[in-house]
Amino acid sequence: MKELLAHAAQNRLSIAQVAMAERGGGLRQVEAEINAFIDKITTAMTNIVKTGLSMPVSVLPGRSS
DSSP: OHHHHHHHHHTTOOHHHHHHHHHHHHHTOOHHHHHHHHHHHHHHHHHHHHHHHHSOTTOOOSOOO
16 A cells, blocks of 8 residues: 555656556456446446345345355
């Protein structure tokens, strides 16, 4: 974390900008593709939380053995 913060400060970038540069540079993806991927994951995570919160307290969501 110290290295990340130092790199961001030295280059006057936010942590998000450092992450975007790393992800985009290594995989040669454009920013729009990366943001679409993040949106897809965020939506899935939000839906999972909503499903868990909507279940009765005595029931765990998912398959039973």
